[in-house]
Amino acid sequence: MPPTRSNHEPTPRLATERLLLREWRAEDREPFAAMNGDPRVMEHFPSVLTPAESNALIDRIVERWRSDGLGQWAVERVADGAFLGFTGLAYASWAPEAMPVEVGWRFAVDAWGHGYATEAARAAVRWGFDVFGFAEIASWTSVTNVRSQAVMERIGMTRDPADDFDHPSIPEGHRLRRHVLYRLRRPESDPAAG
Ligand SMILES: CC(C)(COP(=O)(O)OP(=O)(O)OC[C@H]1O[C@@H](n2cnc3c(N)ncnc32)[C@H](O)[C@@H]1OP(=O)(O)O)[C@@H](O)C(=O)NCCC(=O)NCCS
Numbered sequence: 764m765p766p767t768r769s770n771h772e773p774t775p776r777l778a779t780e781r782l783l784l785r786e787w788r789a790e791d792r793e794p795f796a797a798m799n800g801d802p803r804v805m806e807h808f809p810s811v812l813t814p815a816e817s818n819a820l821i822d823r824i825v826e827r828w829r830s831d832g833l834g835q836w837a838v839e840r841v842a843d844g845a846f847l848g849f850t851g852l853a854y855a856s857w858a859p860e861a862m863p864v865e866v867g868w869r870f871a872v873d874a875w876g877h878g879y880a881t882e883a884a885r886a887a888v889r890w891g892f893d894v895f896g897f898a899e900i901a902s903w904t905s906v907t908n909v910r911s912q913a914v915m916e917r918i919g920m921t922r923d924p925a926d927d928f929d930h931p932s933i934p935e936g937h938r939l940r941r942h943v944l945y946r947l948r949r950p951e952s953d954p955a956a957g
Contacts, residue, residue: 768832768895775894777836777886784836784850784883786828787821791837794846795821798871807908807939827853833895835867838883840874847874850883852891852900857932863901863946864891868914875910881917888918892949901946905930905939912943920945 774786798804799812799820812820828834835851848870855862866888868880891897902920904911906927915922926944933940 772832774828774834774836775890777890778841779882779886781841782847782879782883782886783839783841784886785839787825787837791846792818792821794871795837795849798848798869801872803872804869807905807911809933809937809939824849824851833864833891836883836887838870838879840879845874847871847879850880850887852887852895857930863899864895864897866891866900866902866947868911880914884914884918888947896949898949899946901944903928903930903942903944906941906943907939912945915945918947920947922946 776786777784796812796814796817799817800814802811805811824835831854833852835849835853838847838850839845840847848868850866850868852864852866855865866884868884870880888900891900902911902915904915912922922943922945924943926946928942928944929935929940930942
C-alpha cells in the first residue's frame, strides 16, 4: 500500500523562489482551458481539450486531492499572480500497481523557457519524499516529448532504456505510443542534518 495523507486535508501550499504551488481556484478555469486548448501545449497528447474537458480535469484533480491526499497543484507566479499551469504527483490509473507515483507538469507556452517547470517539479518531488515518504518517484512521457524529458533530467531523474514501454491507452502504430520512463530515488538523509 502506498503511504497516504488523511482524506479531506486541505491542499498544502509550497512556495519556491518565484512560484506558489497552491489549491485550485475558480479563476484558474479560463487560463487552464486556454492552455489545454493550445495545440503547442498538447502536441504530445492525443488531442487538445475542449473547455468542458479542461474543467472536468480540474474537477478530477480536486477530487484526487481529497481521495489520495496528493495531486497536481495550480502553479502561480508570485511576481504578478499569473496562473502558469500545473505540477504535481498522481497515481497512474492505467499503470500496473508496481508503478511508482508519477510527477508531471504542464505549462502555458508563455511560461516556457524560464525554468518554472523545473523549479515547481523540484518542490513537488521534495514534498513527495519528505511528507509522503515515497521511496521513489517516476515520470514518463512519449519518446517525442524531449522538453519534458529535459525537465526530468534537470531534476536529477534517470532513464533506463529497459524501462521504455508502450502506453496501453494509446493505439498500436500511434506516434505517441512509445514512452520513456524516468526514476528518482529519495535522497539518503544527510546525517549532518541530524
Ligand atoms: C514540459 C514543459 C513543462 C517544459 O517547459 P520548459 O520551459 O522547457 O522547462 P523549464 O520550465 O524547466 O525551463 C527550462 C528552460 O528555461 C531556461 N531558463 C531560463 N531561465 C531559467 C532559470 N532561471 N532557471 C532554469 N532555467 C531557466 C532553461 O535554459 C531552459 O531553456 P531551453 O529549453 O532553451 O533549454 C513544457 O514544454 C510544457 O508544458 N509542455 C506541454 C505539456 C507537456 O508536454 N507536459 C509533460 C507531459 S509528460
